[in-house]
Amino acid sequence: METVKNSGNKQITSIGQSIKDTIRNNIRQYAMLLALVAIMIFFQIATGGILLVPMNVANLILQNSYVFILAIGMTICILAGGNIDLSVGSVVAFIGAIAGTLIINMKYSIVPTIIICLLIGALIGIWQGFWIAYMRIPAFIVTLAGMLVFRGLTVTMLKGLTLSPFPEKFQQISAGFIPDVFGGFGTKLNITAIIVGLILAAIYLISEIKKRAERIKYNFDVLPLPIFIAQIVVVFAAIGIFTYWMAAYKGIPVILAIVGLLIIAYSFFTTKTVQGRYIYAMGGNEKAAKLSGIDTNKVLFFAYVNMAILAAFAGIAFTSRLNAASPQAGQNFELDAIASCFIGGASAYGGVGTVVGAIIGALVMGVLNNGMSILGVGSDMQMTVKGLVLLVAVAFDVISKKKSRS
Numbered sequence: 034m035e036t037v038k039n040s041g042n043k044q045i046t047s048i049g050q051s052i053k054d055t056i057r058n059n060i061r062q063y064a065m066l067l068a069l070v071a072i073m074i075f076f077q078i079a080t081g082g083i084l085l086v087p088m089n090v091a092n093l094i095l096q097n098s099y100v101f102i103l104a105i106g107m108t109i110c111i112l113a114g115g116n117i118d119l120s121v122g123s124v125v126a127f128i129g130a131i132a133g134t135l136i137i138n139m140k141y142s143i144v145p146t147i148i149i150c151l152l153i154g155a156l157i158g159i160w161q162g163f164w165i166a167y168m169r170i171p172a173f174i175v176t177l178a179g180m181l182v183f184r185g186l187t188v189t190m191l192k193g194l195t196l197s198p199f200p201e202k203f204q205q206i207s208a209g210f211i212p213d214v215f216g217g218f219g220t221k222l223n224i225t226a227i228i229v230g231l232i233l234a235a236i237y238l239i240s241e242i243k244k245r246a247e248r249i250k251y252n253f254d255v256l257p258l259p260i261f262i263a264q265i266v267v268v269f270a271a272i273g274i275f276t277y278w279m280a281a282y283k284g285i286p287v288i289l290a291i292v293g294l295l296i297i298a299y300s301f302f303t304t305k306t307v308q309g310r311y312i313y314a315m316g317g318n319e320k321a322a323k324l325s326g327i328d329t330n331k332v333l334f335f336a337y338v339n340m341a342i343l344a345a346f347a348g349i350a351f352t353s354r355l356n357a358a359s360p361q362a363g364q365n366f367e368l369d370a371i372a373s374c375f376i377g378g379a380s381a382y383g384g385v386g387t388v389v390g391a392i393i394g395a396l397v398m399g400v401l402n403n404g405m406s407i408l409g410v411g412s413d414m415q416m417t418v419k420g421l422v423l424l425v426a427v428a429f430d431v432i433s434k435k436k437s438r439s
Contacts, residue, residue, distance in 0.1 A: 154345025
């Protein structure tokens with residue numbers, strides 16, 4: 034009897050130790066997730082339940098879609114050595130001006146316009162990437178120059194005026210929803226959104242079981258089964274709640290589907306491909322990466338070309354959302370993207386961070402903006418709060434790293 038009792042105590046101790054190790058190894062990610070949940074609960078109570086109304090959740094996604102896109106690109110730049118791109122806000126405005134000129138003034142159709150805008154974004158990235166990667170001019174200087182140049186070109190192209198309105202089909206890029214092909218089956222819920230949620234939950238379950246089986250096969254450490262099951266349940270609950278929000282309003286926004294595909298693609302690229310690992314290697318130690326045979330110039334060049342293309346796409350999305358091409362568009366967008374990355378766990382020195390973490394950081398900023406706007410907090414105080422959140426997040430990262438080394 035005593036033996037059974039002791040073995041039970043050992044098992045409980047083992048599980049407790051596993052929980053501690055898991056939290057310690059992923060402390061920044063868990064901290065930001067908990068912070069996001071806490072912020073959402075606070076504003077849900079403070080706004081009298083308005084924050085998490087399905088319509089407001091959908092609007093929150095639509096309003097912050099450009100930040101999600103920019104944060105993905107900025108994550109790659111930061112991973113490649115702690116570099117940032119200060120020009121993305123001006124590139125967003127410049128691409129918006131080009132789209133407005135082509136569609137409204139020159140009567141171009143939407144698809145050719147999008148292709149031209151993305152190609153121009155690539156050219157911008159090639160231009161800046163050349164100076165940064167091959168001439169080794171600091172990224173801060175090159176992109177600061179880009180911020181001024183493209184803002185000036187935007188004002189010149191638009192002659193200080195705002196171009197509007199855009200065709201309805203162009204507006205649907207950031208305001209449209211995927212239609213319910215099942216017609217709701219007599220309910221008020223969007224059945225297509227529910228089915229997509231179920232598919233995502235199934236894919237997550239299969240991938241996690243497969244990943245666990247592979248780790249066991251090669252004798253790697255895995256979470257104890259109770260914790261693994263609890264993790265699955267929590268993720269399922271999150272997917273279920275989010276699916277309900279989407280299904281109860283108008284379904285899945287088109288821009289959310291696009292951003293979701295970007296998150297999956299870039300997460301796979303950074304974690305499962307050789308080129309993605311090169312980015313982490315360069316950010317960790319560029320000299321060591323060079324000695325290992327990695328073409329660090331090419332890696333850095335790719336980071337800024339990729340960033341400019343995503344900035345061009347964000348410009349299309351934002352212009353579609355605004356339904357106007359404005360000389361003032363994109364101001365401080367670079368700061369939102371950078372803050373999202375650092376709040377989401379990216380290291381200011383490079384080599385540490387994830388795409389999903391950057392999205393979590395962007396959600397933190399978006400919920401803060403939305404919640405404070407609902408409460409009627411002024412823009413000056415909103416900036417103050419966001420600045421303090423950024424400082425606390427980075428300070429937490431620095432302090433936790435110091436403790437782990439000691």
